[in-house]
Every structure is written in structure tokens, then in C-alpha cells.
Amino acid sequence: MRLSAPIYQLKRRAKLLARDEKIALHAALDRIARKDGFADWSLLAAQASGSSGERGILSRLSDGDIVLLGARPGHGKTLLGLKLLLEATSDGRRSVFFTLEYTEGETKQRIRALEGEISGLGDALEIVADDDICAGHIIRHLAGAPRGTVAVVDYLQILDQRRDKPELSEQLGALQAFAEKAGIIFVFLSQIDRSYDPESKPLPDLQDIRLPNRVDMSLFSKACFLHEGKVQFQTIA
Known part of the structure; x- marks a missing residue:
């Protein structure tokens, strides 16, 4: 369109x-x-992104990777996460979308909007829309999953929103250890701080991640940032 x-x-x-x-x-x-x-701005932003570097991200990922996918609201991070899962499904992998942000119905609507590009794969994508999502919940759900399984978590900053859940740093440490042992690829959608100024740099980076609580960023192995249709992928040393 x-x-x-x-x-x-x-x-x-x-x-x-x-x-x-x-x-x-x-x-x-x-x-x-x-x-x-378009149904909403995120779908329009995804259309504007086109093929500007967002495709082929799966080929850059390795079993056990912990990936940060960051963007300001409305710049297509959720759509890119879903595209990655559809790409994984097309590649014969198990793919799971854990969301604390959308209902199952809302997620399916977004998947249907993408099926013009990758048809007939949405039914194989697992959607877990549950208020109890946390590291322990995710690990239990993926117990026994084959190596190369791709899981997208929507989104990083609300994993520890409930007081009965462990701190975010503790959850990430558990998921990183699980990913390394089981060969699962985790992609965490992430908010960007409002202080990010696109006039000073065209794309956000690790310094712009909004983190209410301190997190060791070295737990992430790779990162991908989006803004105004531009995509930047990087390996974290």
C-alpha cells in the first residue's frame, strides 16, 4: 500500500x-x-520500513543469543518482532510471542496484517498473553523446546512491573543462562527513553534504553534499533 x-x-x-x-x-x-x-500507526510505520535492512535479521542470530530490539512507540518494533517470528516459522523453527502488552486477539490481528508478505504461517506461531509472564513462566513454557527456537518478549520494562516478580536484572540473568544452555534465541522488545533526540543522532542506541531499574547490558549479545524506517543491527561485545 x-x-x-x-x-x-x-x-x-x-x-x-x-x-x-x-x-x-x-x-x-x-x-x-x-x-x-492502515489499522494503526505501527502498521503504517512497518510499511514505511519496507525492506530497509529489517529482513534477514534471523540469519544474523545464533542459538543462545539474547537480543534487544528498541524503538520509540509507533516505529514498528512489535511488527518487526512478529516478522522475525514468522521468518523463524518459515525456517521450520518453533516461534513464541510472549506479550504483556497485547491480547491474543490483538496479536493475531497484527499477524494477519503481515500475512500478505509471509502467507499462511501465523497459525503456527504461539501466542502467550498472560499477566503471569516472567522469567520463570517463560522458562517453564519453553522447557524441552528444540535448539534454535525463537521467542520474542513484549516487552522488557514490564517483566518486573508486579511486585511479586523478581527484579528485572535477576530475571534476565536466569533467561540468559537458560538461553545459553537450551540454545533458545530471545528477543526483548524495549522502550526508548523520552530524552532520546533524533536531531542529535538518527537512531537510538544502548544509552537510550529506558531502564527504571539497573540492568547489566552485557547480558545482551546483540541489539537492533529502529527509527523513522531506519534499522541498525549491532553485536554487543
Whole structure:
């Protein structure tokens, strides 16, 4: 589907709409997206990304990798995570989407929007939409999973939102140890801090990850950042 204008112009329209009608920017973005025929802004952003480097990420990942996938809201990180899972399914791997953000129905709607590109694979993708999602829950669900299984966790910052769950650093340590032993690939969707300024650098990086609680970033082996249709992939030493 062709956009009616470049994405930067559509974002400018949304900002003006939010200001003029005194509504939240995300609501204005979704309204602009619907005028272009998309269900919401994230789908429009994914369309704008096209093939600008987001494809083939699976081929860069190794069994046991812990990957950080970061972007500001509306820049397509959830859609890219789902595309990665569909790519894994197409490759004959087990693929699982753990989400604390969306319902199963909302996730399936997003998958259907992608099936024009990768048809008929959505039914094989497992969706776990459960308020109890944490490291222990994920490890139990993936016990016995074959090496090379790909799991996307949506999203990093709310894993320890409930007080009855271990701290995020403890959960990541457990998942990193499990991934290394079992050969599971974990991809964590992550928020970017509001202080990130695209005028100073075109893409966010590890310094821009929003972390309410201290986390050892060396637990991650790789990272991928998105902004305005651009994608940057990196290995973390």
C-alpha cells in the first residue's frame, strides 16, 4: 500500500492534529494512519520500513543469543518482532510471542496484517498473553523446546512491573543462562527513553534504553534499533 506522503510529513500532520484537537500524539498518529488505510500507526510505520535492512535479521542470530530490539512507540518494533517470528516459522523453527502488552486477539490481528508478505504461517506461531509472564513462566513454557527456537518478549520494562516478580536484572540473568544452555534465541522488545533526540543522532542506541531499574547490558549479545524506517543491527561485545 502506497503512502499518501513521506512518513516525516505524516508525523508532522499528526503533531499538528494532536495540538489543534488537544489529543494524545499516539491517538493522532493512529488517526493519520487510518486515513492512509492502515489499522494503526505501527502498521503504517512497518510499511514505511519496507525492506530497509529489517529482513534477514534471523540469519544474523545464533542459538543462545539474547537480543534487544528498541524503538520509540509507533516505529514498528512489535511488527518487526512478529516478522522475525514468522521468518523463524518459515525456517521450520518453533516461534513464541510472549506479550504483556497485547491480547491474543490483538496479536493475531497484527499477524494477519503481515500475512500478505509471509502467507499462511501465523497459525503456527504461539501466542502467550498472560499477566503471569516472567522469567520463570517463560522458562517453564519453553522447557524441552528444540535448539534454535525463537521467542520474542513484549516487552522488557514490564517483566518486573508486579511486585511479586523478581527484579528485572535477576530475571534476565536466569533467561540468559537458560538461553545459553537450551540454545533458545530471545528477543526483548524495549522502550526508548523520552530524552532520546533524533536531531542529535538518527537512531537510538544502548544509552537510550529506558531502564527504571539497573540492568547489566552485557547480558545482551546483540541489539537492533529502529527509527523513522531506519534499522541498525549491532553485536554487543
